[in-house]
Amino acid sequence: MTLTTEINDNGGGGGGSPEKLLAPVLSAFWDEPESWTLETYRRHEGYEGLRKALAMAPDDLIAYVKDSGLRGRGGAGFPTGMKWQFIPQGDGKPHYLVVNADESEPGTCKDIPLLFANPHSLIEGIVIACYAIRSSHAFIYLRGEVVPVLRRLHEAVREAYEAGYLGTNILGSGLDLELTVHAGAGAYICGEETALLDSLEGRRGQPRLRPPFPAVAGLYACPTVVNNVESIASVPAILNRGKDWFKSMGSEKSPGFTLYSLSGHVAGPGQYEAPLGITLRQLLDMSGGMRPGHRLKFWTPGGSSTPMFTDEHLDVPLDYEGVGAAGSMLGTKALQCFDETTCVVRAVTRWTEFYAHESCGKCTPCREGTYWLVQLLRDIEAGKGQMADLDKLNDIADNINGKSFCALGDGAASPIFSSLKYFREEYEQHITGQGCPFDPARSTAWADDKNAHQGVNA
Structure with a gap:
């Protein structure tokens, strides 16, 4: 979809949504x-x-x-x-x-x-x-x-x-x-x-x-x-x-209108301009929900550098205080939504590869830490990891978070912390099953069982 088409189809009051929720x-x-x-x-x-x-x-x-x-x-x-x-x-x-x-x-x-x-x-x-x-x-x-x-x-x-x-x-x-x-x-x-x-x-x-x-x-x-x-x-x-x-829009401490960028496995991606404090559930209702036949598994409230959320957080107010109280950051309001077909380990690995590539190399925690995170994640994704690697991931991320020269290090650590918090079992499955359970070439029994118990029909 081209940029112009996306704006025309989904920008502002797009998606056939209730006007009162948009600004x-x-x-x-x-x-x-x-x-x-x-x-x-x-x-x-x-x-x-x-x-x-x-x-x-x-x-x-x-x-x-x-x-x-x-x-x-x-x-x-x-x-x-x-x-x-x-x-x-x-x-x-x-x-x-x-x-x-x-x-x-x-x-x-x-x-x-x-x-x-x-x-x-x-x-x-x-x-x-x-x-x-x-x-x-x-x-x-x-x-x-x-x-x-x-x-x-x-x-x-x-x-x-x-x-x-x-x-x-x-x-x-x-x-x-x-x-x-x-x-x-x-x-x-x-x-x-x-x-x-x-x-x-x-x-x-x-x-x-x-x-x-x-x-x-x-x-x-x-x-x-x-x-x-x-x-x-x-x-x-x-x-x-x-x-x-x-000030009549939004919340008391986060007033006004803002642009929410909805992307990923959703029926109607695009820009949705709404008062601060709207929820992802409301935005999904406006945009047609997740793609047909699929359920929300995890999402980011403000881009890949913010701790991820799950379907449990659909009703978190998307303002600075609400998202912060739930354990993440509003950031740039980049709402990336992933359905149950997405491998968390794979997604986090790709994000971490990006941060390792884009690190300027000025400070040691970020330069060395992102490199070693990528090595561990690639091994885990390929089924070559060990259980001790999960604690090692947490430890390396902790040595980057708050200790690097700028916020790039913090952004690289956020997906590690949050994905291990919500999806540690999926990481373990990559290790015990010696590979990704979402790989079509492998048995999908475990993935099917997991999908039956998580996510929502948006």
């Missing part, structure tokens, strides 16, 4: 012809939020975004307005805004469709943010492999310059702003904000030691705000419709 804002007009153009964006109150923002004092604007409760949509959920507030004022240095569009997490696919279908929401948000933090130069760091998105983003930036939303004296406000679109070379580690800054400066993308934090010494050693695409793109609607409107 299409960023995706409200993705299905319109040429939704990415300035003309279409203006028809939907585009750049009206910017006009309201420019009528406010920068400090008042920061306070307004902070009061709205908007939290970063890139994974950690840090309050966006508070991040802006950390930028020191009156320091005589240039201030920079860097938008992290290096979307590389396995299963995560929200920022790229957003940029493809509605790039002007990001550009308007960038101008508002730069006005707030008193920045005259912003950067978009885009994953370089997505060339069609890069071209569309370049065209949107050109339109914005031509219409006077970028450049000198924007809308007569006295604000000058240059926007640079930079294509990365394809490294997962550059999604980490300090590695991204190093890459943007022309160096090898490796995480920096903190402190100093980017707000004090970021790009070119100057105060810098690094925000996710969806975080910045959500700001114009808040300014245009009001913070109370935004």
